[in-house]
Amino acid sequence: MANTKEVRKQIASIKSTQKITSAMEMVAASKMKKTQDTMLEGRPYSLKIKDVISHVALANSEYPHPFYEERTPKKACFIVVSSDKGLCGGLNINLFKQVIAKSAELNEQGIESCFALIGTKAAGFFKSVGGQVIAVAEKLGDKPNPDDLIGLTKVVLDMHKNGDIDQAYLCSNGFVNTMTQQPNVEQLIPLAPEEKEESSPTQWDYIYEPEAKELLDGLLTRYIESLVYQAVIENNACEQAAKMIAMKNATDNAGDLIKELELLYNNVRQAAITQELSEIVGGAAAV
Amino acid sequence: MSTIKINIVSSSEEIYSGEATMVYATGTLGELGIAPGHTPLLTGLAAGPVRVQNGSEEEAFFCSGGFLEVQPDLVTVLSDTAERADSLDESEAIKAKEAAEQELANKDASLDYAKASAQLAEAVARLKTIQKLRKNQ
Numbered sequence: 257m258a259n260t261k262e263v264r265k266q267i268a269s270i271k272s273t274q275k276i277t278s279a280m281e282m283v284a285a286s287k288m289k290k291t292q293d294t295m296l297e298g299r300p301y302s303l304k305i306k307d308v309i310s311h312v313a314l315a316n317s318e319y320p321h322p323f324y325e326e327r328t329p330k331k332a333c334f335i336v337v338s339s340d341k342g343l344c345g346g347l348n349i350n351l352f353k354q355v356i357a358k359s360a361e362l363n364e365q366g367i368e369s370c371f372a373l374i375g376t377k378a379a380g381f382f383k384s385v386g387g388q389v390i391a392v393a394e395k396l397g398d399k400p401n402p403d404d405l406i407g408l409t410k411v412v413l414d415m416h417k418n419g420d421i422d423q424a425y426l427c428s429n430g431f432v433n434t435m436t437q438q439p440n441v442e443q444l445i446p447l448a449p450e451e452k453e454e455s456s457p458t459q460w461d462y463i464y465e466p467e468a469k470e471l472l473d474g475l476l477t478r479y480i481e482s483l484v485y486q487a488v489i490e491n492n493a494c495e496q497a498a499k500m501i502a503m504k505n506a507t508d509n510a511g512d513l514i515k516e517l518e519l520l521y522n523n524v525r526q527a528a529i530t531q532e533l534s535e536i537v538g539g540a541a542a543v
Numbered sequence: 544m545s546t547i548k549i550n551i552v553s554s555s556e557e558i559y560s561g562e563a564t565m566v567y568a569t570g571t572l573g574e575l576g577i578a579p580g581h582t583p584l585l586t587g588l589a590a591g592p593v594r595v596q597n598g599s600e601e602e603a604f605f606c607s608g609g610f611l612e613v614q615p616d617l618v619t620v621l622s623d624t625a626e627r628a629d630s631l632d633e634s635e636a637i638k639a640k641e642a643a644e645q646e647l648a649n650k651d652a653s654l655d656y657a658k659a660s661a662q663l664a665e666a667v668a669r670l671k672t673i674q675k676l677r678k679n680q
Contacts, residue, residue, distance in 0.1 A: 294555075296557045297555055297557075298554065298555060298556075300552045300556070300557035301549075301552040301553060301554045301557075301621065302553075302557075303554045303622060304550055304619050305621055307619065308610070308612045308619055308621065311583075311612065311614060312585070315583065319623050392627070402555075412589065460583060461583070462583045462584055462585040462612075463582060463583065463584045463585070464584075464585055464586070465570055465572050465585075465586040465587070466571065466572060466586075466587070470587075471585055471586070471587060471610075473584070474587060474610070475610050478609075478610065478621070482554060485554065
């Protein structure tokens, strides 16, 4: 039978863990609000640039951009967005599982994979799994700066331009609501062509100032950057929500554990008292 | 009077959305005036003011670069950073300009020359926006 001192020690240690997890829960809850606001603030830009891109796709441009070009794929790049810190439940690992599955699927079709990673967790995971990592961006913080992602995006786009990769996928968690985060693997390049509306009979094109090539290059690069940035801030909101839930569960579990241990503690204590009493009585009878 | 819809967004927020009778912007190839029914146009934006006129009212925004798309009934400004011109602070702009100039002068240090000159260009454009606004008032 365990002795009372041991049980008491265990209760104390679980209580202090519970305090930490409940503090982390509260921190995550307050950060969640902020990251959600950031996510919502970024939305108008990504919606508008999407509109513009869909207009551009409808225009009969004199310059077909390489991002629309379907090549026979030989190599694909996955841009994987993860969190910098752990303790957020299965958020990251669920996403990585999807990425690995997709990569295996492509491998069967003879398409190689390489990875561009955002977040410390992805960097650690793909290092241990072993995959070709072409770029890493870590420690972006709660309010990531779009500038911090330009480098990584540029590496991917340059590789596409040189023909080193033919496809690019953006893998990140989508924010459904506080309880649910949905891991997504989305194709970035080639850009899916918009379905042409049949109701627009007239053929038209933009006036480009300056050249179409230069402009579309800039605009589409910006579009890809904005998609990646939006994915990162959305992933941040997911991280905080998942962390809050995970920490709440941990706090609840610690509470259950403490209850059980307290019961055990009382049992042990009572057993000790009973034993002592019977020893005294036994001793008195012997005398 | 016919109007055209205008949306100004930057990567971190929506700046302005409304109707306009005339929009003026600073394109990479020069100033542009856009009236309702303009032919489709796609252009880069240089650092400078974007002015939105609706009847006799006028609002000005500072835009540090980006893209401008025009459809006959819609103008979209995709700005890298945009801010309302009222909130531009002249002393801040001058300070930024001086800091950028200093960095440029300090060439031997391991600094990013391109970045510094971009900063300088932005600060100068900011100042110009403020000064232009002053004149109009």
